[in-house]
Every structure is written in C-alpha cells, then in structure tokens.
Amino acid sequence: VATSWSSSGLDLHLDLVGGRSLADAIRHAVRDGRLAAGTRLPSTRALAADLGVARGTVTSAYAELAAEGYLRSRQGAPTVVAALPGGRAPAPTARPTTPPAEHRWNLMPGRPDLSLFPKTAWLAATRRALTAATATDLGYGDPQGHPALRQALADHLGRVRGVVATPDRIVVCGGHSQALRLLATVLHTAGARTIAFEDPSMPEFRLVTAAAGLTAIGIPVDEHGIQVDALAALPAPPAAVVVTPAHQFPLGSTLHPHRRAALVELARATDTLVIEDDYDGEFRFDRQPVGAVQALAPDQVVYAGTASKTLAPGLRLSWLVLPDRLVDPVCRARRFTDRHTGVIEQLTLAELLRAGDHDQHVRRCRTHYRRRRDRVVDLLTELGGELAPAGIAAGLHVVVLLGDSRTEADVLARAERHSLQLEGLGPTWLSDTSPTGAPRPGGLVIGYAAPPEHAFGLALRALTEVLTGRETDTR
C-alpha cells in the first residue's frame, strides 16, 4: 500500500508496502534522495491524522530516525531531513553532466546584450496580461497563436518592417528554429526534398531542415546578397529558398533592389517559396532599413521574425507571416508538435507591443549597438587595412575576412587561449570551395552585442590580442 500525507503544506509519497514500518519508509525516501536535506516534515499530529495512526507511532518513528541521523528535530522547531554524511545516495543511473567550457569573454554572433532585457517593463506587461486573462485564455489555445498577439504583431510588422500582414495569416511560433522546422515539415509532406540556403548561412538552420528530411543546396552570396542567377541556374528549382535580405547572415550585405525584384519574379515563375528570415531587421544604424521583401509578393514569400534579437532568445518567441494557403498546413503541423506557444508570454508580448514599450526598448538597443559597432570598426581600422569589416552598418555582428581558412583556425585557437568565445566563418559555408573552385576565405563573425556593457571593453582588448598575436597579461 502506498500513501502520502497532505495536511501540512507538503505532499509526500511514502511506500508502506509489505508491512514496512513508517520509519523504514521515511528512511528509504531519504536514502534514495526523494526527501532532500532540509525538507520540513509534517508535525507528528498532522501526519498521524493523515495516516490514521496513533500520534505515538509517528513520534517514535521520528525519534528513531533522528537517532540514526536521518532527521534533525529540535524542541519547538519543525523536524527536518538531515544532510546525510557523504551526501544523498547515488542515483541509480546518474549521468555525469559535463558543464560547457566557460569563456571569460564572449563575442558570439546572434546574441543580444541580455543585460539590457527590460525586466521591469516585461514584468509590468505580465501583470497587465495576467490580470486581464480570462479562464479561456489559460486553457488549450489556438495553434495559430493568441488573437491578441497576432493583432499586435500585424500592426507592428506593417508599421516597422513594411510587412503586409493580417492576424489571420500570422502564426506565433516558439522561436525561429521551430518556425523553420514547421515550414520544412509542411514542404516535405507535400513532396519537397530540397531547400536552398544562402552560402554562407547559419549552420543551425540547415540542421533543422535536414531533421525534417530536406537536403540543403547552397546558393552563392556576394556584396549584393544572394545571387539570384545562380538560383535560377539550378537544374531543378528547390521547393523553397531561405534568404536574409535585410542583412545577410553572416556576410552583412543587403539584397540589391534589382535582385529583390528578380528573386520574387523567379519565385513566382518556378513556384519556389521564399522564406525571408528577418532576424535583425530592427537594427540598421546608418539609414532607414529597407522594408521586407514579403510586401512585394505576400503570396510567394513567408516573412519570419523573432524576439530573440530584440528581447531575448530564452523567451522562445517568433512569428511567421504566411501565404494564405500555408496557414492551415502549418497550424496542423503545429498542433501535433506542441499545440501552441505558452499563453502568458504571448499575452505579455502583445502588451509590450501595444503599450509602446517594445519600440522604446528597440530604440534604446539600436543606439547601444550602433556605438558598439563603431568601436569594433574603429578597432579593426586601427589594426590595419586588411581587417576591414564587410557588410552594412546593421545588426549584432560584423564579419572580418582573414584571407584563408588556415589563418581562421589559427586565430580561433588563439581566441580559445585568451578565453574569448568567437565564431569563424568556417561552419557557415555549405561547400569547401566557391563555384569557381577557389578555397573559401577565412574570417571571423564578431558578435559585438553579446557581452554585457562592463565586459565589452575587455572583450575588445582580448580580440585585439587575438588578432595581433600579442599575448599580454589580461588573462
């Protein structure tokens, strides 16, 4: 027979099988770690009532266990579980957890400065959202996303990024990986087997589409963005092409106006779905950002945005604006994946957008990142002409080309020795050589947004040392 107590602010399950005594059951629970050190036990009166036994039985059991060192009891204080000598018994199959190597400095791309996260505004928005939330809001929700957030996003994306968006064509997702995975699943179910990516591009996303069964094809990129001619020259058109028109990842170019038009035209002619990954479109520093390609052809282009760069990746909040025909298939795929995104974060983000806190936060970050980019560019300029940064003044990262991949490996090894976390261009390439057979240039993708403000200067100093090969005493 198994039993629990529940009267004293604590639910505890005890196995009282085969005539096992209460003391033995508690001993067992402490030994195998189910009762952690410091846990308060119920009063003898409450436990006796719960178990339907005499209070003396419980008192004796507690006394026995205290004598054995399993419990600590003091006059007038609750009885608590003692720390066993040597700690809790080993779990049956404990996996050793190897913590990831800790770096002192972090210049990884794709990370915002999370010390800027608007905790106060987020909390206030959560309060408003929870106060207003109905019982229905807290139940199983719409796989497409809560209508309030879809409305707020439609207004926001139209206003800020020129997206042609209505709430009924928006799907709220749990981060861009999930959004891309859902799209890839829908395409695969419809018979697709290939998907084109910019070469170079974010390696993580190629793993995501591969998990859905699609083979990635690389399309070259130059200073005007993806080479649409190369896409057109493929023997067979892919089902979809993933592009980063506002700020190519990682090289940093903007898609040229002629290419925007050509891409849309080609997509229409070959029925290729364009997936526009607008991961950092909010952050352009030198001029006003170019609007979303999606507005040119809302029925051929999927617009994908995320809160990972503007707010925090840990939120797992993103959105798709879909051609009408894809809304139902994507929602169906979502329903049998995880039903929908948590409703409290959805309503909180809707509040943040509606109240203007989101716009205010983005403006503050923009100023912050612009200053940081300027400092990195100044530093690279000082270090010498061959380290000139590529790309436009935008986003959270800048690429610097190093010549060849051997140099890249050397620099990254040096960064490791300086405890500087840094990413090379290497993993972003789909193929080892360019279409003309030339080896890929080495390079660094410097994420200047990642460190908190107090560490930024020192991270740049570490970068200087890594780039110049000078070893100093900072470590």
Add this chain to the structure above:
Amino acid sequence: VATSWSSSGLDLHLDLVGGRSLADAIRHAVRDGRLAAGTRLPSTRALAADLGVARGTVTSAYAELAAEGYLRSRQGAPTVVAALPGGRAPAPTARPTTPPAEHRWNLMPGRPDLSLFPKTAWLAATRRALTAATATDLGYGDPQGHPALRQALADHLGRVRGVVATPDRIVVCGGHSQALRLLATVLHTAGARTIAFEDPSMPEFRLVTAAAGLTAIGIPVDEHGIQVDALAALPAPPAAVVVTPAHQFPLGSTLHPHRRAALVELARATDTLVIEDDYDGEFRFDRQPVGAVQALAPDQVVYAGTASKTLAPGLRLSWLVLPDRLVDPVCRARRFTDRHTGVIEQLTLAELLRAGDHDQHVRRCRTHYRRRRDRVVDLLTELGGELAPAGIAAGLHVVVLLGDSRTEADVLARAERHSLQLEGLGPTWLSDTSPTGAPRPGGLVIGYAAPPEHAFGLALRALTEVLTGRETDTR
C-alpha cells in the same frame, strides 16, 4: 528607397520609392492597413528631422491627408490615423475566421477550473524569477530544461509521486503532446513502427504518435486497468506502451498491484518502453494516491507529468523522467524542434515549486474537485442505478456508461441542443468492437472541473436535462 521614422516612440516603415511623395507613402500605408486607425503619428518636427526634410514638407503632407480624411489633427493634440469609411481596405488574401461554436455550459474532460489559477502567486514567482535571472539564463538555454526547474521537479516528483528522479534524467517539455511526440520521434528513428495504447484512451495522443510515423495498437482495459496479458499476447511486442496507471483515461480505474508488477516484468522481458502518463496523479480524493510505476523500473519506464491539470494547459509546461539512455536522443530531437521551453515560465514554475505555492494550490484544487465529484456522483445516483459512475474517486472527470453507442449519439445531440459541451466515449476507442466482438458501450466523459464555480450548478442542471430527456426553460 524605403525609410522609417523612429524618433517619436513609434517605428514606421514607409516606402518612398520612385519619387513617391511623403503624403502618398502615408496614404498607401493607411489604405493597406499598415497604419491602423487611431495610431498616433510623430510630430511634424520629429518626422522632418528623421527624414531630413523641411518641416513644412511634413506639415503640408499631414494637412493634405487630413483634408482627404486619412488623418485627424486637432490643435494641441497629436495627429492620428482616421478610421476610413468602410473600414480598412481588405487584406490581399484575408481568410474568413470562423469562430468555434460557443457553448453556454462546459463539462469537457481534461480541463481544470481555470478560475482557480493562482494569478497572484504566479506573478510573484515571475517577479522573483526575473529579478534573479542572469543574462545567461535569458540566452539560448539547455534543450533539457533549466537546471533550477529540473532540480525543483526532481525534489517534487520524488516527494509527491514517489518517482525516482534526478535532475539529469528530467527533460522539461512544452506540454505532454510535445513530450510524447519527442519520444515517438526517437523511437521511430531507432526503427520502431508500432506503439500500444490503452483501448479506450485519449485520441489526441494517438494522432501525435501517428504524426511521428508510429501505428497505434489498442490493448483492452478493464476495472483493473490495462490487460497486461493482452499486451503479452501480441504477435510482436510494440516498441512502447502508453499507460495511465494512477487513473485510467477515460474509464477511471487504477492499475492493479499485480498488473503493475506484471507490466514491468513484461516490459523488461520484451524491451518494451513503458510510458507512464501521470496526467492527474495529484488528484485522488478517497485515499492516498498510489505511487508512480516508474519507481519499480526507472530504466524501463518513462514518467510523464504535466502542469496542464494542476495549473493551466495554456502554460504548455510538462516533464519527462527518462531512462538514462533516452536523455541524449530526446534532447537532440528537441534541439531541432524548438530548442527549449521559454525560460521565464520555467524559472517561474521552479519558484512556485520551491516556495510551496504549488503544493498549496494543488491542495486547494483537490478539495474543490472532490466536492464537485461528490455532487456529480450524487446526481447520477439520484437519476437511477443504470447511470452509476465508473472508476475511482480521483481526477477531473467521471465516466458514466449508457448502454450502446446509439444512446451516446442521442445524448450528445441533446447536449448540443442544451448548449452543453460534453464528450462521449466514442472517440476514445481504437476499435469499434471489443476483442470478443461485442459493440463498444456508449458513455459520457463528464469533466466536472471545467466550469468556473458560478456556472457549475447550472451546468449540472443542463446535464440532468440532457440525461433525463426533459427539456426545461433554462436555455
């Protein structure tokens, strides 16, 4: 050229292409709905500064658009977008959204009373969690779940449900659908093609495993839970079997102690993974709940729990306690699905568990649901012996058998006429007839937890009318 303004608490994207005037660009944005009625425009001074044009240019544009009815401006007040006569222009491909049919009364199973959701405690826990959260916490997190929540769950599940759990074998998921989908994906990747379910069982979950490529096999259930003999008699053992030992869904039985042992033994002998869905194990009313089967064989049984019944389905929070060998495969599958669950909810739940608010909330709900179950049972007893409820005193629902499926359809049609949302047993069966060829009995799955307190009495009155066939004036 596209441009935005950003100085006045508002980011707006405008297309100023091909020499289009400012007035024309704003007109266009209002017409296609990107600027919603009521949106405040920046001051003429701010916009002029942003665009680098003379202030007079902006003033003229605003005046022109006000004259045309696109904007409203009043002395001393900000200029706002006017409501267009006839509303905003139709979106290019607006989908008509058909709202789901609204029912007046709700007795659907699997829904807690969400008017009990502990908003104050949740918000306070969010405040504590956010205050303590580091920048690292807000970044890309561990696919396995935040260590703080895994520790809190390990303590909680050991204490309350007798689960043998260590943080390194827990995976935090976005609801039980996702947890089951991940397990099914891992099994399918390893070559599995079949999975056994109790017959009857929750139909939704069979769709989830089917989406991962697994064929469902039904195993009969009686008043002692799943018939382990029938599982043993399958021509080939399935890769996994999903069971609800604490409270069979929907029939409400508890797995008999002999069958618990037999299930574990069979699972070991045939290397069948047991997936223990402990969806409402916190709610047992007549005695202390039986502990998790998982404790008998932590290396052969996956324990799956959820916050959907104790807190709210809208949170999308659940957890798996896995045999060691499955931790890495499940985390890998998770990484390429949506990386991880949102960190703020994870940290909030950890706080709620640690502070004891969760235990307190569950106790409160238990009292509440026990009272409701008693009222339903009393009602059914009054209505006559053939409506005796099946199953133990536990959980959020009770099943009443009606004889045959024709009666079930009749009763459900009557419920619809009374605007009472109710579920029949029908969809829970995997096969139309029992192993002996008998037709399945009709029945109702009455979810007494679903309505808020003020509506419960009236929902029961509607149920009475539906069951007795009397039509009264309540509608």
